[in-house]
Structure formats: structure tokens, C-alpha cells
Amino acid sequence: MTAFTGSASPVLTFLGASGTVTGSRFLVERGEEALLVDAGLYQGPSSLRRRNWEPPPFDPGALEGIVLTHAHLDHCGYLPCLVRDGFTGDVLCTQETADLAGIVLRDSAHLQEEEARYANQAGWSRHRPALPLYSAGDVERALPHLRDVAYGASHQISAALAVTLDPAGHILGSATATIDVGDRRVAFSGDLGRTGHPLLRPPGPPVAAAALVVESTYGDRLHPPPNPDLLRDAIRRTVARGGVVLVPAFAVDRTELVLLELQRLEETGAIPRVPIYVDSPMALDALGVYLRALHQGSPQLRGDRCGALDDLERLDLHAVRDATASRRLNAPDSPCIIVSASGMATGGRVVHHLAHQLPDERNCVVLTGYQAPGTRGRQLLDGARHVKLHGRYTPVRAEVVDIPDFSVHADADELVAWVASAQALPRMVYVVHGEPDASESLARRIEDELGICAVAPRLGERVRLD
Structure with a gap:
């Protein structure tokens, strides 16, 4: 476990959703102050799910706060582990995300406990005994940390860190997150909705920020015309x-x-x-x-x-x-x-x-x-x-x-258009939450069409935000 940088320069570390479409976790630091944007669970093949069992490369108890962009498991499902391991601060999200996260996390713990029980009973697990990643009790201890934040309102987390959430149009309560780190600003798309979501209004343009972290689930493809x-x-x-x-x-x-x-x-x-x-x-x-x-x-x-x-x-x-x-x-x-x-x-x-x-x-x-x-x-x-x-x-x-x-994920054209609609174009775009081909493809399009430096960061990579 490593300490925070202690540097006066703000730093962003990619602790998940890098090279894969799951496990969103992004650490923002300045000096001794740090917050985590999303606390997602890795899903999919066992090689990814095993990462859920690895201790985080920081002390959860030292975090000033956690920000959740929405309530899907790959963005909120790791939260009980962090609380169990010492996190004591506030988890900032919209009211609907708090409501849905309670439902999602309770179900996640129940399924893990049931799967472990069934695996032990049937004898097909390679682990003896099979254990859940976290328990229902861990979830109940985590949920009181959720604090709802209204869209558009800046919330001061610490002397150096503030967050503002705006609608992302992906699921009910989903948000883009703008983090002010001293005099620097980084914005996160979370999962971005489509312009034609059947129920939700589309997301607004990104705020002006020096750096933008954008998802790329469909970064290398377009949604076909609807065919009912x-x-x-x-x-x-x-x-x-x-x-x-x-x-x-x-x-x-x-x-x-x-x-x-x-x-x-x-x-x-x-x-x-x-x-x-x-x-x-x-x-x-x-x-x-x-x-x-x-x-x-x-x-x-x-x-x-x-x-x-x-x-x-x-x-x-x-x-x-x-x-x-x-x-x-x-x-x-x-x-x-x-x-x-x-x-x-x-x-x-x-x-x-x-x-x-x-x-x-x-x-x-x-x-x-x-x-x-x-x-x-x-x-x-x-x-x-x-x-x-x-x-x-x-x-x-x-x-x-x-x-x-x-699908309620923005496709490649919609993602590029969203970045292009920013109040002021960012100097740097980090493309995450996609398979490698999708992330690399979207990064190339952003560079070629918008003239912005764009990269798909590696897992564990640290970048300066100044």
C-alpha cells in the first residue's frame, strides 16, 4: 500500500477501467488530500475478477471522499470493500444513485454469498472454502456513507477538492463529475447516455476543464439504426x-x-x-x-x-x-x-x-x-x-x-460530438472504460478530428493535471 504523493501538483491515477470496460476507479490527489472517482467492481473473466481481491494501492482511511457517477456495479460495487478496509468519509452521489446503489449492492452481496454457499455445497470452486468478496453486513455498513448531492451544485470536500455533478443521461441519477483540484479542473464522463434514450434527457456539454476522462464502451463502433x-x-x-x-x-x-x-x-x-x-x-x-x-x-x-x-x-x-x-x-x-x-x-x-x-x-x-x-x-x-x-x-x-x-451508452460519433461540444475544449483527453481497440480508436478520432491530445492510459498510470 502506497501513500499519497504529497506533491503540490495535482495527480490523477488510473486504478481501473484501463484496458477494459469494467472496474472504474480513478484517484485524484493533491498534497495529502485525495478522493476516488467511482469504486467499481471488476466483472467478466476470472483474470479481471481476481483484481477485486487485491488490496487497493492506497489507504482507504486516508481518502477525503468518494464520488459515484452512477449505480451500476462496475462503478459502485467495490464500495463495501473500501468501507470494510477503513474508509470513513462521505460518498457523494445523486439521490437516485444513492437509492439505486442500495438496491444494487445488497443484491451483489446476496449473490456472492449464495454463489459461495452453492460452490461449497457442490464442490466446484477451486477455493476451499469459497468466500464472498463482501457480505451483506459489509454493505449495510457502507450505505450510511452515501450523501446525496444536487445536480449543478459545487460541493467542497476538502480545502483543495470540490465536486460538481451534472446529468449524464445514462441511467436515472447518472452524472458527469467535475473535480476542482486547487486551481485545476478535471472532468469525468462516467457512463454517457445516448441522445435518444427512451426515458432520459440527453447529457449537456462538458464543462470547461483542462483534462477530460471519457468512457469508450462503444468507442470503435456506431449503433445501427433501430430495428424493432x-x-x-x-x-x-x-x-x-x-x-x-x-x-x-x-x-x-x-x-x-x-x-x-x-x-x-x-x-x-x-x-x-x-x-x-x-x-x-x-x-x-x-x-x-x-x-x-x-x-x-x-x-x-x-x-x-x-x-x-x-x-x-x-x-x-x-x-x-x-x-x-x-x-x-x-x-x-x-x-x-x-x-x-x-x-x-x-x-x-x-x-x-x-x-x-x-x-x-x-x-x-x-x-x-x-x-x-x-x-x-x-x-x-x-x-x-x-x-x-x-x-x-x-x-x-x-x-x-x-x-x-x-444500449444506453453513447456510440463513437456521440462521444466525439460530446467532447467537441465542451464549453472550452480540454487540453488533454484520457479515454477509459473500453476494450483496448475501442479506447484506442476513440482516442485517435479525438486527436484527428478535434486536434486534442488523447490517450488510452495504462492500468496504474499516474499523470499530472497541472
């Missing part, structure tokens, strides 16, 4: 052959968008009316946060679309919370649609459903967003004939359909 026929046809085919449509979907935001599209298709007669099961307590709780924001008139929501959330009750919609009801869905007696977390099939109830649905060629698995390398979702997207589930290989005979329309 893909989902319509997949459902029609599957129902006609008596099968089950299984939709692995992120519990926060993605489930809401999938349900809205199912509602539209059913109301226009494009798909038959069949039971729709939301088999994710986390997704159901997150939907409650979205509905509360709607009823409170949140300015984040688009006025022309958000009312559709109230109309979801018109669907033949079934909320599945208890494990017994979830197990019954492994062998439904008639065609239905199951929406279950997680979106990349890395854990949760959807893994059990995959084990039962993949071997049957009548069924269909619908992938609804980015699938990181090393995840089961990516294996299915790449045409795997077998996937490993709970220590056993399962044949893939079900149809697999990829529907990119649901």
Missing part, C-alpha cells in the same frame, strides 16, 4: 414453436426499457399477449425508483415518453420475488417471456434459467446490450455451442438473438 422487427420476430417465432423467450437484462434501466418495448409491441398487435415474468427482486425495486421519479416530476425524465411507465400494468406482468416461484419458471407449461438479471449472464437467477432453457431448441435467448469479453453473454453472442453454468457444461440449442437497440 428483431424483437417482434424473435417473440413470434418462439411463441409459435411453444418456447420460452429468456431476456437477460440489467436490473437498472435495461429492464424498464425492455418492458416499455414489450408494451409497445403488444399494444400495436405486433406480438401475441403472453405472460411476462420479471424474475429479479433488484429489477423490481429499481422499477420502483423510476416510478417514484416519474411521480415526483424528475427533470431527468423526458416528458414525451416517461408517462409510458405508468402504463406497464396493461401487460400480463408478473413480479417474481421469491426463489420458489423463480424455480417454477425453469419449466413453464406454456409460452412466456422471462426478463431476469444479470444482463451479461454473469450471475443471478438468469443463470439458472439458462441452464434449463438453453438445451431446448424451441426457446430463445434475447441479448439486449453490450456483452463484455469473457462473460456468458459474450459467449452466446459469439456462437458458443456450450457454456459453463455452476460447474457444468450446458449445450446451446436455443436460438440466440442480439438486439443492440437497447
Whole structure:
């Protein structure tokens, strides 16, 4: 564990999301004062997940604060570890991020404890005994540290550090973060939303900052034009052959968008009316946060679309919370649609459903967003004939359909346009949170088209901000 620099020059260190699309963690320091922007969990292949078990290269107790850009696990999921290891300060975020982070982190701890229990019972873990990264108790000790900050208001963390959050349009409560470090300023995009998000207003332009840290999930590609026929046809085919449509979907935001599209298709007669099961307590709780924001008139929501959330009750919609009801869905007696977390099939109830649905060629698995390398979702997207589930290989005979329309990450054109819209162009852009090809591609475009020095930093790299 290293101390902070002690230097009067502000320093930025890339402790995650460098060379990969997960594990966002960025350390900002000046002198003995430091804060962490995002505390993300590494997800995907075991080579990345093992990093979650490594002690941080700093003393968590010495941090002045932590800033969360939003509540997805790869941006907030490491927080319980930091509190357990000594962090005592405030975790600054929007109110919606605080609400959603509580849901996400409790679910994360539950899944880890259940997976460890099951691995020990079944004997398929290489660790003896298998342990969770953190416990439910660790989460409950972490949540009181969350402090909500209003959009647009500067919050002084210490003598040298201040933060301002602005809407990012990615999920409810998501934010860009501007950090003032003495007389220097660095801005972080967090995960940036699309200009055409079905529910949220698009992000505003970046503030004037000397340095900008921007995500690159889709940094080397463009979103194709929306094709609503893909989902319509997949459902029609599957129902006609008596099968089950299984939709692995992120519990926060993605489930809401999938349900809205199912509602539209059913109301226009494009798909038959069949039971729709939301088999994710986390997704159901997150939907409650979205509905509360709607009823409170949140300015984040688009006025022309958000009312559709109230109309979801018109669907033949079934909320599945208890494990017994979830197990019954492994062998439904008639065609239905199951929406279950997680979106990349890395854990949760959807893994059990995959084990039962993949071997049957009548069924269909619908992938609804980015699938990181090393995840089961990516294996299915790449045409795997077998996937490993709970220590056993399962044949893939079900149809697999990829529907990119649901992505809420800005694509390459939107990212470049966002940087170009800054109140004053930054002198330096650091491209993070993407696979190497995506990050390098976006950095080249920013240099070529905007004339700004742009690099994809290495993990652990430190740069001066003066």
C-alpha cells in the first residue's frame, strides 16, 4: 500500500477501467488530500475478477471522499470493500444513485454469498472454502456513507477538492463529475447516455476543464439504426414453436426499457399477449425508483415518453420475488417471456434459467446490450455451442438473438460530438472504460478530428493535471 504523493501538483491515477470496460476507479490527489472517482467492481473473466481481491494501492482511511457517477456495479460495487478496509468519509452521489446503489449492492452481496454457499455445497470452486468478496453486513455498513448531492451544485470536500455533478443521461441519477483540484479542473464522463434514450434527457456539454476522462464502451463502433422487427420476430417465432423467450437484462434501466418495448409491441398487435415474468427482486425495486421519479416530476425524465411507465400494468406482468416461484419458471407449461438479471449472464437467477432453457431448441435467448469479453453473454453472442453454468457444461440449442437497440451508452460519433461540444475544449483527453481497440480508436478520432491530445492510459498510470 502506497501513500499519497504529497506533491503540490495535482495527480490523477488510473486504478481501473484501463484496458477494459469494467472496474472504474480513478484517484485524484493533491498534497495529502485525495478522493476516488467511482469504486467499481471488476466483472467478466476470472483474470479481471481476481483484481477485486487485491488490496487497493492506497489507504482507504486516508481518502477525503468518494464520488459515484452512477449505480451500476462496475462503478459502485467495490464500495463495501473500501468501507470494510477503513474508509470513513462521505460518498457523494445523486439521490437516485444513492437509492439505486442500495438496491444494487445488497443484491451483489446476496449473490456472492449464495454463489459461495452453492460452490461449497457442490464442490466446484477451486477455493476451499469459497468466500464472498463482501457480505451483506459489509454493505449495510457502507450505505450510511452515501450523501446525496444536487445536480449543478459545487460541493467542497476538502480545502483543495470540490465536486460538481451534472446529468449524464445514462441511467436515472447518472452524472458527469467535475473535480476542482486547487486551481485545476478535471472532468469525468462516467457512463454517457445516448441522445435518444427512451426515458432520459440527453447529457449537456462538458464543462470547461483542462483534462477530460471519457468512457469508450462503444468507442470503435456506431449503433445501427433501430430495428424493432428483431424483437417482434424473435417473440413470434418462439411463441409459435411453444418456447420460452429468456431476456437477460440489467436490473437498472435495461429492464424498464425492455418492458416499455414489450408494451409497445403488444399494444400495436405486433406480438401475441403472453405472460411476462420479471424474475429479479433488484429489477423490481429499481422499477420502483423510476416510478417514484416519474411521480415526483424528475427533470431527468423526458416528458414525451416517461408517462409510458405508468402504463406497464396493461401487460400480463408478473413480479417474481421469491426463489420458489423463480424455480417454477425453469419449466413453464406454456409460452412466456422471462426478463431476469444479470444482463451479461454473469450471475443471478438468469443463470439458472439458462441452464434449463438453453438445451431446448424451441426457446430463445434475447441479448439486449453490450456483452463484455469473457462473460456468458459474450459467449452466446459469439456462437458458443456450450457454456459453463455452476460447474457444468450446458449445450446451446436455443436460438440466440442480439438486439443492440437497447444500449444506453453513447456510440463513437456521440462521444466525439460530446467532447467537441465542451464549453472550452480540454487540453488533454484520457479515454477509459473500453476494450483496448475501442479506447484506442476513440482516442485517435479525438486527436484527428478535434486536434486534442488523447490517450488510452495504462492500468496504474499516474499523470499530472497541472
